[in-house]
Amino acid sequence: xxxxxxxxxxxxxxxxxxxxxxxxxxxxxxxxxxxxxxxxxxxxxxxxxxxxxxxxxxxxxxxxxxxxxxxxxxxxxxxxxxxxxxxxxxxxxxxxxxxxxxxxxxxxxxxxxxxxxxxxxxxxxxxxxxxxxxxxxxxxxxxxxxxxxxxxxxxxxxxxxxxxxxxxxxxxxxxxxxxxxxxxxxxxxxxxxxxxxxxxxxxxxxxxxxxxxxxxxxxxxxxxxxxxxxxxxxxxxxxxxxxxxxxxxxxxxxxxxxxxxxxxxxxxxxxxxxxxxxxxxxxxxxxxxxxxxxxxxxxxxxxxxxxxxxxxxxxxxxxxxxxxxxxxxxxxxxxx
Amino acid sequence: xxxxxxxxxxxxxxxxxxxxxxxxxxxxxxxxxxxxxxxxxxxxxxxxxxxxxxxxxxxxxxxxxxxxxxxxxxxxxxxxxxxxxxxxxxxxxxxxxxxxxxxxxxxxxxxxxxxxxxxxxxxxxxxxxxxxxxxxxxxxxxxxxxxxxxxxxxxxxxxxxxxxxxxxxxxxxxxxxxxxxxxxxxxxxxxxxxxxxxxxxxxxxxxxxxxxxxxxxxxxxxxxxxxxxxxxxxxxxxxxxxxxxxxxxxxxxxxxxxxxxxxxxxxxxx
Ligand SMILES: Nc1ncnc2c1ncn2[C@@H]1O[C@H](COP(=O)(O)OP(=O)(O)O)[C@@H](O)[C@H]1O
Ligand SMILES: [Mg+2]
Ligand SMILES: [Zn+2]
Ligand SMILES: [Zn+2]
Ligand SMILES: [Zn+2]
Ligand SMILES: [Zn+2]
Numbered sequence: 001x002x003x004x005x006x007x008x009x010x011x012x013x014x015x016x017x018x019x020x021x022x023x024x025x026x027x028x029x030x031x032x033x034x035x036x037x038x039x040x041x042x043x044x045x046x047x048x049x050x051x052x053x054x055x056x057x058x059x060x061x062x063x064x065x066x067x068x069x070x071x072x073x074x075x076x077x078x079x080x081x082x083x084x085x086x087x088x089x090x091x092x093x094x095x096x097x098x099x100x101x102x103x104x105x106x107x108x109x110x111x112x113x114x115x116x117x118x119x120x121x122x123x124x125x126x127x128x129x130x131x132x133x134x135x136x137x138x139x140x141x142x143x144x145x146x147x148x149x150x151x152x153x154x155x156x157x158x159x160x161x162x163x164x165x166x167x168x169x170x171x172x173x174x175x176x177x178x179x180x181x182x183x184x185x186x187x188x189x190x191x192x193x194x195x196x197x198x199x200x201x202x203x204x205x206x207x208x209x210x211x212x213x214x215x216x217x218x219x220x221x222x223x224x225x226x227x228x229x230x231x232x233x234x235x236x237x238x239x240x241x242x243x244x245x246x247x248x249x250x251x252x253x254x255x256x257x258x259x260x261x262x263x264x265x266x267x268x269x270x271x272x273x274x275x276x277x278x279x280x281x282x283x284x285x286x287x288x289x290x291x292x293x294x295x296x297x298x299x300x301x302x303x304x305x306x307x308x309x310x311x312x313x314x315x316x317x318x319x320x321x322x323x324x325x326x327x328x329x330x331x332x333x334x335x336x
Numbered sequence: 337x338x339x340x341x342x343x344x345x346x347x348x349x350x351x352x353x354x355x356x357x358x359x360x361x362x363x364x365x366x367x368x369x370x371x372x373x374x375x376x377x378x379x380x381x382x383x384x385x386x387x388x389x390x391x392x393x394x395x396x397x398x399x400x401x402x403x404x405x406x407x408x409x410x411x412x413x414x415x416x417x418x419x420x421x422x423x424x425x426x427x428x429x430x431x432x433x434x435x436x437x438x439x440x441x442x443x444x445x446x447x448x449x450x451x452x453x454x455x456x457x458x459x460x461x462x463x464x465x466x467x468x469x470x471x472x473x474x475x476x477x478x479x480x481x482x483x484x485x486x487x488x489x490x491x492x493x494x495x496x497x498x499x500x501x502x503x504x505x506x507x508x509x510x511x512x513x514x515x516x517x518x519x520x521x522x523x524x525x526x527x528x529x530x531x532x533x534x535x536x537x538x539x540x541x542x543x544x545x546x547x548x549x550x551x552x553x554x555x556x557x558x559x560x561x562x563x564x565x566x567x568x569x570x571x572x573x574x575x576x577x578x579x580x581x582x583x584x585x586x587x588x589x590x591x592x593x594x595x596x597x598x599x600x601x602x603x604x605x606x
Pocket of ligand 2 (some may be wrong): 383384385504505528
């Protein structure tokens with residue numbers, strides 16, 4: 001009959017949908033703040049959390065949430081207090097987290113394959129209790145990430161302006177860090193700790209190829225994430241591979257497909273950008289505008305329908321062709 | 337001076353230190369409702385640090401700052417203040433439209449989890465129109481020129497419908513069209529009785545709007561009074577069809593930060 005009859009498949013799909021929604025939602029704010037690798041750092045810390053659970057016989061999901069939230073808060077505090085060392089702090093947590101995890105798992109006497117479940121995802125072995133906890137956490141993250149999007153956007157975009165708007169930037173930055181930590185643990189059984197950051201970042205990078213606005217990027221990334229996550233889980237139900245790898249490869253394929261489209265869009269937008277009169281020496285570069293009549297003859301008159309790119313320039317348009325900018329001036333053209 | 341006019345900004349004996357070095361000293365400044373004050377001075381004289389101190393972005397080491405008759409640490413009416421930071425970037429790691437960036441100016445008036453109301457949308461549209469970018473609400477800010485991006489940031493400050501507008505060099509390195517759009521928007525505000533604190537390198541075309549100038553030198557206020565003719569540089573009016581000599585290259589006004597990885601950052605004054 002159908003594979004959908006199995007309980008575990010339904011659990012797996014639910015987990016995939018929620019992970020696919022939550023990871024890119026939080027990832028959008030990380031990318032906006034140019035902290036794309038923060039999810040990776042937290043993922044590594046969470047390894048220690050999982051190992052702690054295995055060692056103490058507590059549910060690894062619970063210990064992972066606690067340890068990675070603590071790690072994310074530490075990361076954010078270090079980032080806020082020190083100037084140049086954001087990536088150094090990240091690196092310290094990376095290595096500390098993974099080494100601690102391997103060490104603790106060893107002490108717990110668990111084999112490498114138990115840890116592997118969490119490192120690369122193993123959604124089919126997820127228990128009913130874990131599914132509900134995962135869904136609840138993901139729902140909270142989604143509610144905050146979407147509901148507070150104007151505030152989170154404002155703080156990530158311009159911290160000082162947000163501060164002068166009465167928002168406590170530190171609180172919002174911490175909130176993003178905590179959401180990232182929770183998302184990492186939510187995604188642990190689906191994509192796995194080592195690849196979760198990919199699901200936070202790749203859908204956002206893909207969406208931005210074609211979007212112009214923040215909200216459209218946010219929602220497009222969530223749609224892409226959900227698709228990749230669902231498709232990845234389905235594929236790995238048939239092929240014996242860890243779901244994390246399939247999900248990330250599908251997401252990457254989406255990026256590869258979207259990139260040329262984005263390149264084209266960006267090139268077109270740039271070609272239409274107005275030429276500007278500079279009033280002030282910007283970095284010492286001052287454009288020279290002389291009155292230079294164009295010597296060459298024109299077989300046609302430049303106009304809206306002549307086929308040449310017409311680019312705004314102050315109060316007129318310049319027609320761009322053969323590496324020149326021709327502006328109508330009385331009965332002739334000027335080079336601008 | 338009328339005793340009845342409200343004092344929107346007031347500092348007494350304020351001193352500020354950045355990275356352990358005194359940057360501002362002995363600042364006494366009152367700005368009254370309806371005044372248009374230009375803050376002038378050479379690069380590095382402390383203009384940015386001064387306005388950032390007024391807004392609570394830089395801690396003081398001495399003295400008191402009051403906004404709207406309230407000590408800064410108890411001030412909560414942020415919707416009354418609009419801020420245009422110096423040479424800020426309208427873009428970030430993720431694309432955003434003009435409308436979205438300008439809408440951030442409404443954050444001081446919005447409740448979390450409540451969508452934008454009619455009033456918010458109207459204010460955003462009016463602000464975008466005031467800076468001459470009407471019809472570009474849906475455009476990505478990264479597709480705009482530097483001057484247009486600067487206008488977006490001015491619109492963001494206007495969108496909050498502030499009583500006090502603080503602008504830090506809003507027209508530095510900006511194209512002619514944007515400068516004119518900016519001067520027009522500022523003129524409208526001044527007519528409506530807004531209070532404005534404007535940091536500027538030189539007054540240029542804004543001279544007509546400014547009623548009072550304060551001049552910073554080396555972290556101290558050295559002049560406070562009517563704008564003098566010397567503050568207006570007439571040779572900065574430009575035309576489409578003349579060649580002008582290259583302006584001298586501006587040096588950056590940042591001190592390069594040298595810090596060990598775990599040193600606390602000196603909060604940067606731009
Ligand atoms: N983060 C910082 N640490 C140490 N000194 C700073 C810092 N930011 C600015 N300064 C110094 O403070 C002085 C005033 O700077 P600023 O307020 O930016 O001047 P202005 O805006 O008038 O160009 C300058 O001498 C500058 O070197
Ligand atoms: Mg400055
Ligand atoms: Zn001509
Ligand atoms: Zn033509
Ligand atoms: Zn032209
Ligand atoms: Zn031509």
